[in-house]
Amino acid sequence: AQKITQTQPGMFVQEKEAVTLDCTYDTSDPSYGLFWYKQPSSGEMIFLIYQGSYDQQNATEGRYSLNFQKARKSANLVISASQLGDSAMYFCAMREGRTGNQFYFGTGTSLTVIP
Amino acid sequence: DAGITQSPRHKVTETGTPVTLRCHQTENHRYMYWYRQDPGHGLRLIHYSYGVKDTDKGEVSDGYSVSRSKTEDFLLTLESATSSQTSVYFCAISDPDRGGEKLFFGSGTQLSVL
Numbered sequence: 001a002q003k004i005t006q007t008q009p010g011m012f013v014q015e016k017e018a019v020t021l022d023c024t025y026d027t028s029d030p031s032y033g034l035f036w037y038k039q040p041s042s043g044e045m046i047f048l049i050y051q052g053s054y055d056q057q058n059a060t061e062g063r064y065s066l067n068f069q070k071a072r073k074s075a076n077l078v079i080s081a082s083q084l085g086d087s088a089m090y091f092c093a094m095r096e097g098r099t100g101n102q103f104y105f106g107t108g109t110s111l112t113v114i115p
Numbered sequence: 116d117a118g119i120t121q122s123p124r125h126k127v128t129e130t131g132t133p134v135t136l137r138c139h140q141t142e143n144h145r146y147m148y149w150y151r152q153d154p155g156h157g158l159r160l161i162h163y164s165y166g167v168k169d170t171d172k173g174e175v176s177d178g179y180s181v182s183r184s185k186t187e188d189f190l191l192t193l194e195s196a197t198s199s200q201t202s203v204y205f206c207a208i209s210d211p212d213r214g215g216e217k218l219f220f221g222s223g224t225q226l227s228v229l
Contacts, residue, residue: 045220105158
């Protein structure tokens, strides 16, 4: 079974609008971390946001927020007020504590911001 | 900047030749990883290391070997490169022992096997 599932290969959003990128995960480990990374066309991997499994509140970092629904095993990324520079690939990832600090990645969502 | 350097940045080689990619870090992080990125597959773990001379396999380790003789260096070797190993290779580091949860990535190596 896939550890991380991203079901949206490509998304479009109008500039200044909000967009939600979906991510579901699969683990039986009670201790885990969830991450989102951005990969622009230049290729580097940029850390955006982190949510721990025991965190009570949803994580936020500027225009990024992580909608963490533990019972549904979902960790959707919400980008508010989209900008042209947000056009990129976005990867959801999970770290399981019991697997030797391995990180598992989804297949990514390509986001295009339309002016 | 997490102080990770990958070399080379680009390499073209022929099928059957050995190839070694190097990852060098200046952060003294315990964990180091090698991932490959392919369209439609995201990033897949090849091998990782949790200390000097301590390594383990990831989900796509066949055809690859690694070595870590010093904290700062993690080498990925393709003993006999095949066209299916054409990919972008990323090195990453983390250190949960010091409260660092996230992965820091290098800039990647584009490898083409002809």
